[in-house]
Amino acid sequence: ISSSAHNGHESEAVELFGRMVETGMVADSIALLSILSAAASLSALKKGREIHGYLLRKGFCLEGSIAVAVVDMYASCGDLPSAQAVFDPIERKGLLQCTSMINAYGMHGRGKASVELFNKMRHGNFSPDHISFLALLNACSHAGLLHEGREFLKIME
Structure with missing residues (x-):
């Protein structure tokens, strides 16, 4: 799965x-991260929801990298409310989740x-890195927030 x-x-x-699910095998975190990424790449919302349901049925904790992958999958598939619904209850939101x-x-x-x-x-317990700045600048660009984007560029320097 991961290789594919x-x-x-x-x-x-x-x-x-x-096929793996049909045979009763339980996926490990590597397979789950890979399949969530595949669903995101395909913008396959229905399949992504099925995978999310699988995670819940099998008792996987939606924290850490699994939570990030589910949020990314929903966002890539055009379902921001579901991405938000996964993000909000995360107890220990870190740099990656944010x-x-x-x-x-x-x-x-x-x-x-x-x-x-x-x-x-920024005002919490951790500092943004170059990836979070890039995500923010991209968001400012898409939303036409030119002034805010410039202000954040100054902060980066």
Whole structure:
């Protein structure tokens, strides 16, 4: 699954995951991260929802990298409310989780929400990195927030 998903054969990865589930095998975190990435690449919302349901049924904790992958999948598939619904209950939101949601907001033209979350992150327990700044600048660009984008560029310097 991982090899297929990361070598441009996302549809094959989805098919293999389906077969794996049918046989009763339980996926590990590597397979799950790969299949979520494949669903995101294919913008396969229905399949992504099925994978999310699988995670819940199998008792996977939606924290850490799994939560990031689910948020990214929903955002890439055009379902920002579901991305938000996964993000909100995360108990220990870290840099990766916040950056993922900043990116999700940006993909959907919600630049102001990206800025708000970024500012919460800056004033919280961790500092943004170059990836979170890039996600924020992308969100500002898509939302036409030129002034805010310039201000954040100054902060980066």
